[in-house]
Amino acid sequence: TGVDPSPAMMGASPLAQQVKLVxxxxxxxxxxxxxxxxxSMGYALRHLDDLATAxxxxxxxxxxxxxxxxxxxxxxxxxxxxxVLKTYMRRIxxxxxxxxxxxxxxxxxxxxHWDTIEACIAPDAVMDAMRRAxxxxxxxxxxxxxFSAYRGQKPPVEGQSVP
Numbered sequence: 001t002g003v004d005p006s007p008a009m010m011g012a013s014p015l016a017q018q019v020k021l022v023x024x025x026x027x028x029x030x031x032x033x034x035x036x037x038x039x040s041m042g043y044a045l046r047h048l049d050d051l052a053t054a055x056x057x058x059x060x061x062x063x064x065x066x067x068x069x070x071x072x073x074x075x076x077x078x079x080x081x082x083x084v085l086k087t088y089m090r091r092i093x094x095x096x097x098x099x100x101x102x103x104x105x106x107x108x109x110x111x112x113h114w115d116t117i118e119a120c121i122a123p124d125a126v127m128d129a130m131r132r133a134x135x136x137x138x139x140x141x142x143x144x145x146x147f148s149a150y151r152g153q154k155p156p157v158e159g160q161s162v163p
Contacts, residue, residue: 001019001020001021001022001031001036002015002019002020002021002022003021003022003023003024003025003026003029003030003031004021004023004024005023005024005025006023007023010023025049026041026044026048026054026057026058027048027049027050027053027054027057028053028057029057029060029061031061032061033060033061034060034061034062034063034064035061035063036061036062036063036066037062037063037066037067038066038067038068038069039058039061039062039066039067039068039069040068040069040070040071041069041070041071042070042071043071043072043073044072045070045072045120045121045126045150046072046116046117046119046120046121047116051121051125051126051129052129052132052133055129055130055132055133055135056133058133059133059134059135059154062154063154064154064155064156064157065153065154065155065156065157066153066154067151067152067153067154068130068135068150068151068152068153068154069149069150069151070126070148070149070150070151071147071148071149071150072120072126072147072148072150073117073120073146073147073148074117074120074123074142074145074146074147074148075117075118075120075146076145076146077145078145081145081146085114085117085146086114086118089110089111089113089114089117090111090114093110093113094106094107094108094110094111095107097109097110123140123142123148123150126140126150127139127140127150130150130152131152134154134155135152135153135154136152136153136154136155137151137152137153138150138151138152139151139152
């Protein structure tokens with residue numbers, strides 16, 4: 001099941017014919033309690049209005065022992081790496097988009113992408129919010145200094161084994 005706040009995005013998805021898609025937001029998911037074994041959110045953390053509410057919703061939706069994985073681009077810690085990524089996202093990607101896209105507004109959308117990355121919640125704050133929401137075995141893996149994978153698990157029922 002896929003959840004997205006935009007009917008247009010769901011309609012444009014190549015998955016529209018293969019999976020159930022429902023309109024909703026992370027802070028209010030139209031699914032029953034304990035109905036998911038796994039929740040994944042890709043590169044949308046920076047668009048959440050209320051992190052605590054979203055994580056509480058994830059807890060509500062997950063079955064006991066269920067897993068959460070959130071993928072996000074993280075601003076690099078080193079100033080030089082931030083400069084490289086910002087230059088790439090605000091100049092090179094929009095320039096390429098202006099050459100390759102048929103849509104006139106695509107370069108501006110690509111510049112906006114950096115703004116959302118730069119404003120994203122700090123990794124430690126994400127992990128703290130996950131723990132406060134009740135997730136256990138909270139961890140973060142990072143690749144290339146910018147790609148973060150946050151993981152957590154809803155506690156299993158007493159005596160339940162989880163892989």
